[in-house]
Amino acid sequence: MTTETTSSSTSSPRAFAWARRRRAVARFWRQYRTHRAGLAGLAVLVVIALLALAAPLITGPDAQSVTRAPGAPMEDPSGRFPLGTDQFGRSLLYLLVWGARVSLVVGLLAAFLSVAIGTLVGVTAGHFRGWYATVIMRITDWFLVMPTLVLAIALATVLERSIWTTVLAIGVTTWPTTARLVRAQTLAVESRPYIERATALGGGHGHIMSRHVLPNVMPLVLAQTTLVISSAILTEATLAFLGLGDPTVVSWGGLLQDAREAGAVSSGNWWYLAPPGLAIAVVALAFTLCGRAVESVLNPRLGASR
Known part of the structure; x- marks a missing residue:
């Protein structure tokens, strides 16, 4: 009996926490579904992500091979090659599918790195304040006034060209905006009475920041x-x-660079330029629509003001 009582007392809080999380997720999804633009963006991202995951099955193993290209260089769009071929004779449609993998992975990893740095800086600057907050926010201001693209280019030029270099270059240069937003929110949270109560009860810095x-x-x-x-x-x-x-992988930006080097602009080969550019614009727009919808759900006052 004692064992059953102990097991039930230890599992009940855990089960209650999971049930509360499930209700929160269900409530979030119900509110998110009311945003048609957010649903459209999410549908586009799901389709592109599925295509990227299924790229080896859709295109075959030789789609990126230069030596085993199936077509002639710079072929016009046709039934065999719906988007034509590149300067090596590879199908641009297949390259576009493969490019989704690199562009999405680099974008996601770089964004997570940027947000992680910004969250760490913002929470600690808002909590500790004093000289630490002054120094760290002046560094943040310096990054804000410096052109992000210029800093990313400088890092990418100095370091070895690879996917991880691109992720690092983007992540360490785009965090200041997140840091300022998180710091402002941290200052608002720490002004609430329950933070004072937690501090009075002996809660340390780590407990306050991580739990509250x-x-x-x-x-x-x-x-x-x-x-x-x-x-x-x-x-x-x-x-x-x-x-x-990274010159060894296919990405949408790399396809645009290849098109420029192949003279697609001067020769009028629109099928070499338009699809990668449209893919970049569509994915960026889809993530923006999803972000605005999430922002409206999590901040109802913002959605009402719009």
Whole structure:
């Protein structure tokens, strides 16, 4: 009997916590479904993500091979090649599908790195204040006034060209906006009475930040993440277009750079330029729509003001 009582007492709080999380997720989804633009953006992202995951099955193993290209260089769109071929004779449609993998992965990883740095800086600057907050926010202001793309180009130029270099270059140069937003939210949270009670009861800095501040700033962090992903994808495409991406992988920005080098602009080969550019714009717009919908759900007053 004692064992059963102990087991039930330890499992009940856990089960209650999971039930509360499930109700919160269900409530979030019900509210999110009322935003048609957010649903449209989510549907586009799901389709593109499925295509990226199924790229090896759709295109075959030789879609990126230069030596085993199935067509002639720079072929016009046809039934065999709906988007034509590149300068090596590879199907541009298949390359577009493969490029989704790199662009999405780099955009997601870079956005998560950027938001993680910004959240850490914002929470600690809002909690500790004093000289630490002054120094860290002056560094943040310096990053804000410096052109992000210029800093990313400088890092990508110095370091070895690879996917991880691109992720690092974007992540460490785009965090200041998140840091300022999170710090403002942290200051608002720490002015509430329950923070004073937790401090009076002996709660340390780590306890206050992890148990009280971070859960309250997470909705803002989630909304900011979806917005940062779109800018990260655009920055990755820009770096690849400038020749600073990984030359061994296919990405949408890399396709645009290849098209420029192949003279697609002067020769009027629109099928080489338009599809990668449209793919970048569509994915960035989809993430922005999702981010705005998430922001409206998590902040109802913002949605009402719009």
